Amino acid sequence: MGNNGISVTGLVCSVVFFLLPLHSAYGDVSYSFPEEMKRGSVIGNIAKDLGLEASRLSARKARIDTEGNDNHYCDVNLSTGDLIVAERIDREGLCGKKSSCVLKQELVLENPLELHRINLHIQDINDNGPLFNEEMIDMEIGESAAKGTRFLLEEAHDADIGQNSVQKYTLEINENFVLAVDSNTVQLVLEKELDREQRHGLKLLLTAVDGGSPQRSGTVVIHITVLDANDNAPVFSQAVYKASLPENSPLNTAVITVKATDADEGVNGEVTYDFGHVSEEVKKIFSIDRPRGEIGVIGTIDFEAVSSFELRIKAKDGLGLASYAKVIIDITDVNDNAPVIYLKSLTSPIPENASPGTEVGIINVQDRDSENNRQVRCYIQQNLPFKLVPSIKNYYSLVTTGELDRELVSDYNITITATDEGSPPLSSSKSVQLSVADVNDNPPVFEEQSYKAHVTENNKPGASVCSVTARDPDWRQNGTVIYSILPGEVNGVPVSSFLSVNGDTGVIHAVKSFDYEQFRSFKVHVVARDNGSPPLSSNVTVSVFITDVNDNSPQILYPAPEGNSFMTELVPKAAHGGSLVSKVIAVDADSGQNAWLSYHIVKSTDPGLFTIGLHSGEIRTQRDISESDNMKQNLIVSVKDNGQASLSATCTMYLVISDNLAEVAELKDVSYDENNSKLTSYLIIALVSVSTFFLTFIIVILAVRFCRRRKPRLLFDGAVAIPSAYLPPNYAEVDGAGTLRSTYNYDAYLTTGSRTSDFKFVTSFNDNTLPADQTLRKTPTDFADELDDSEGSPKVGF
Numbered sequence: 001m002g003n004n005g006i007s008v009t010g011l012v013c014s015v016v017f018f019l020l021p022l023h024s025a026y027g028d029v030s031y032s033f034p035e036e037m038k039r040g041s042v043i044g045n046i047a048k049d050l051g052l053e054a055s056r057l058s059a060r061k062a063r064i065d066t067e068g069n070d071n072h073y074c075d076v077n078l079s080t081g082d083l084i085v086a087e088r089i090d091r092e093g094l095c096g097k098k099s100s101c102v103l104k105q106e107l108v109l110e111n112p113l114e115l116h117r118i119n120l121h122i123q124d125i126n127d128n129g130p131l132f133n134e135e136m137i138d139m140e141i142g143e144s145a146a147k148g149t150r151f152l153l154e155e156a157h158d159a160d161i162g163q164n165s166v167q168k169y170t171l172e173i174n175e176n177f178v179l180a181v182d183s184n185t186v187q188l189v190l191e192k193e194l195d196r197e198q199r200h201g202l203k204l205l206l207t208a209v210d211g212g213s214p215q216r217s218g219t220v221v222i223h224i225t226v227l228d229a230n231d232n233a234p235v236f237s238q239a240v241y242k243a244s245l246p247e248n249s250p251l252n253t254a255v256i257t258v259k260a261t262d263a264d265e266g267v268n269g270e271v272t273y274d275f276g277h278v279s280e281e282v283k284k285i286f287s288i289d290r291p292r293g294e295i296g297v298i299g300t301i302d303f304e305a306v307s308s309f310e311l312r313i314k315a316k317d318g319l320g321l322a323s324y325a326k327v328i329i330d331i332t333d334v335n336d337n338a339p340v341i342y343l344k345s346l347t348s349p350i351p352e353n354a355s356p357g358t359e360v361g362i363i364n365v366q367d368r369d370s371e372n373n374r375q376v377r378c379y380i381q382q383n384l385p386f387k388l389v390p391s392i393k394n395y396y397s398l399v400t401t402g403e404l405d406r407e408l409v410s411d412y413n414i415t416i417t418a419t420d421e422g423s424p425p426l427s428s429s430k431s432v433q434l435s436v437a438d439v440n441d442n443p444p445v446f447e448e449q450s451y452k453a454h455v456t457e458n459n460k461p462g463a464s465v466c467s468v469t470a471r472d473p474d475w476r477q478n479g480t481v482i483y484s485i486l487p488g489e490v491n492g493v494p495v496s497s498f499l500s501v502n503g504d505t506g507v508i509h510a511v512k513s514f515d516y517e518q519f520r521s522f523k524v525h526v527v528a529r530d531n532g533s534p535p536l537s538s539n540v541t542v543s544v545f546i547t548d549v550n551d552n553s554p555q556i557l558y559p560a561p562e563g564n565s566f567m568t569e570l571v572p573k574a575a576h577g578g579s580l581v582s583k584v585i586a587v588d589a590d591s592g593q594n595a596w597l598s599y600h601i602v603k604s605t606d607p608g609l610f611t612i613g614l615h616s617g618e619i620r621t622q623r624d625i626s627e628s629d630n631m632k633q634n635l636i637v638s639v640k641d642n643g644q645a646s647l648s649a650t651c652t653m654y655l656v657i658s659d660n661l662a663e664v665a666e667l668k669d670v671s672y673d674e675n676n677s678k679l680t681s682y683l684i685i686a687l688v689s690v691s692t693f694f695l696t697f698i699i700v701i702l703a704v705r706f707c708r709r710r711k712p713r714l715l716f717d718g719a720v721a722i723p724s725a726y727l728p729p730n731y732a733e734v735d736g737a738g739t740l741r742s743t744y745n746y747d748a749y750l751t752t753g754s755r756t757s758d759f760k761f762v763t764s765f766n767d768n769t770l771p772a773d774q775t776l777r778k779t780p781t782d783f784a785d786e787l788d789d790s791e792g793s794p795k796v797g798f
């Protein structure tokens with residue numbers, strides 16, 4: 001019967017460590033491995049075990065995170081996906097006597113945010129041997145002690161757990177004592193009565209062994225003194241005392257009082273109390289009142305550090321006989337820890353086009369208290385386009401709930417508040433700054449729907465015409481506006497040869513000098529483009545109107561300029577006052593007032609004989625022609641326009657008062673060259689006079705006879721053809737609003753002989769040009785008078 005050799009189950013300790021991932025839930029992975037592995041040892045391949053691509057780990061910023069402020073015990077090799085040991089892992093230091101030691105670590109991945117819990121089950125290795133509290137145990141036993149009496153011994157302690165903790169005690173072979181071991185206690189059992197006369201004392205070696213491999217052991221010497229008298233050891237009223245104590249109890253709080261009685265009288269019955277085998281830490285927290293047995297608080301009681309204490313108490317009488325009892329103190333939780341919010345991951349800035357529901361951050365909330373005191377509710381302030389979505393236990397995703405617009409709100413200050421359910425509840429908050437990144441979602445917008453520019457013709461090339469502005473609220477280059485002119489043509493000429501725009505400022509410059517007589521308005525499209533990629537743009541129409549300057553002198557079409565051909569007007573001698581004898585025809589390339597022509601006779605042979613219509617240019621006799629009138633009449637006519645600083649042109653009109661064409665032909669040379677010798681001219685005059693006299697005589701006779709029947713009001717046989725129609729004027733409606741500007745009211749009233757005109761009108765590309773008949777309707781009254789006058793005149797034609 002091996003009473004002295006007690007073995008606990010599983011003596012054969014085949015400690016085979018296995019590294020094996022235990023998938024518990026989606027996203028969770030567990031590894032089981034022994035403590036004290038070397039740094040850098042591979043625990044497992046987490047990428048493979050979680051089904052992640054090892055090559056993407058780096059891009060996804062895979063990292064190991066921990067709950068609270070725990071250390072990083074492992075790391076992930078981003079190139080292989082191996083989980084490796086990063087810190088010394090000492091099971092005893094981390095978990096003490098707890099039967100299971102689990103370290104919680106987290107693998108965090110971004111893009112998309114993903115979180116995996118890693119549970120590291122740390123297995124014990126036999127790195128600690130059994131230890132007795134003292135090197136020697138002193139015992140005093142009366143010789144009268146009966147066979148079978150049991151004496152409690154202090155157990156040995158082994159920091160390891162399970163098989164690696166104390167498994168067996170052995171006692172040195174002796175005749176008096178054997179060992180009795182049950183799960184809680186180690187006792188010496190008296191097998192043969194002691195005899196003081198035979199032996200005063202004896203020493204026994206007690207050995208404790210663990211079940212590790214290799215096996216470790218510890219020993220203690222039990223020194224037994226055999227006593228004479230019939231002594232009694234103190235007896236505790238209970239083998240186990242239980243007490244409960246709230247954490248944070250103040251100093252000197254009485255926890256429990258233990259009581260032991262001793263049957264002896266006097267000194268032998270005086271019991272004192274002390275701690276048995278307890279750790280130094282416990283001695284800093286609890287004290288025991290030696291005479292009274294009251295256990296009191298002398299240190300800080302923190303449930304979160306230790307939730308239960310087991311104290312061994314010793315009662316000793318005056319002779320030194322001792323007995324032991326156990327005190328179990330359960331600490332109760334008080335809500336003394338506020339929740340702690342950890343921001344595990346944050347994507348900031350987030351692009352403004354992130355769709356609702358985009359995860360932007362992961363939050364973990366921890367409360368070190370227990371039960372209700374650690375139940376936490378987490379929320380953020382209202383009126384933000386974000387919400388917290390509970391994820392795995394105590395994890396929350398921060399997701400967007402609506403569209404973001406950087407142009408409205410570019411930064412968010414999100415305050416996360418966590419409240420536990422203790423009473424009173426504790427809460428804490430954390431603010432998270434989140435910025436919104438720009439996306440090129442706004443095209444530049446012109447400040448006006450269209451632009452108009454008025455430019456006076458003959459401008460300097462390079463002069464600024466107008467400026468356009470477009471705004472783009474996007475950020476930096478996405479909001480940087482660049483202006484350009486859309487390629488196009490005006491009358492077949494590229495617009496770029498007319499205008500240029502400053503790409504940065506939007507100021508539009510004329511490239512060349514404009515000529516109103518060439519064109520009066522044109523349109524270009526200016527594009528505003530931002531610098532984003534892809535860029536956004538918008539365009540606007542810029543209408544350029546050229547205003548006229550009086551830069552063209554009137555041009556006289558009839559009579560033709562001197563030297564070109566000699567033209568003479570024949571005035572019948574019978575012409576009455578008011579007869580139309582000729583007409584000066586002039587045009588002016590300008591428009592409006594600048595082309596409104598007036599005619600004046602500046603010099604004439606006989607000032608009283610002819611007048612000229614101020615606006616019509618018609619030359620009429622002022623009175624009837626008389627015989628005494630000089631046959632040759634020269635008029636110098638000046639044609640002026642009505643521009644500011646008016647321009648003018650002059651011409652000479654040769655008139656011959658005669659009824660005979662032949663006379664005119666002869667006169668031609670004379671008129672043409674007035675500087676011929678006087679003799680020649682006199683000869684010619686004499687000759688002409690004679691023939692004229694003769695001819696006149698005949699004509700007068702004939703005329704008198706003729707005129708008796710009917711006297712014609714006008715006899716006209718001119719070489720001039722006066723057109724009955726006006727040319728269609730280039731009449732532009734400038735404002736586009738139907739209102740006429742005064743300068744344009746008299747737009748190009750040109751009278752011209754179609755036969756003689758060498759003036760080419762530039763047909764306007766402007767669609768707004770009105771046909772001639774419409775223009776006439778708009779004729780102002782004074783001009784209408786003029787027209788009425790001419791209506792009174794006979795129509796002339798070929």
Ligand SMILES: *[C@@H]1O[C@H](CO)[C@@H](O)[C@H](O)[C@H]1NC(C)=O
Pocket residue numbers: 077078079080
């Ligand atoms: C990751 O593993 C590779 C291959 O085993 C090794 O070369 C590299 O040094 C490791 N990196 C780290 C940071 O341990």
Ligand SMILES: *[C@@H]1O[C@H](CO)[C@@H](O)[C@H](O)[C@H]1NC(C)=O
Pocket residue numbers: 413414415431433
């Ligand atoms: C964010 O809000 C918190 C709490 O309202 C405040 O203390 C903090 O100053 C704010 N931070 C910014 C940048 O506005």
Ligand SMILES: *[C@@H]1O[C@H](CO)[C@@H](O)[C@H](O)[C@H]1NC(C)=O
Pocket residue numbers: 437438439440441475476477478532533534
């Ligand atoms: C401009 O917008 C694009 C997307 O359209 C974005 O990628 C870029 O970062 C933005 N630039 C700035 C300076 O915000």
Ligand SMILES: *[C@@H]1O[C@H](CO)[C@@H](O)[C@H](O)[C@H]1NC(C)=O
Pocket residue numbers: 486527537538539
């Ligand atoms: C100019 O803008 C109009 C509408 O705003 C658009 O339809 C047109 O395509 C634009 N033209 C160019 C060349 O961008």
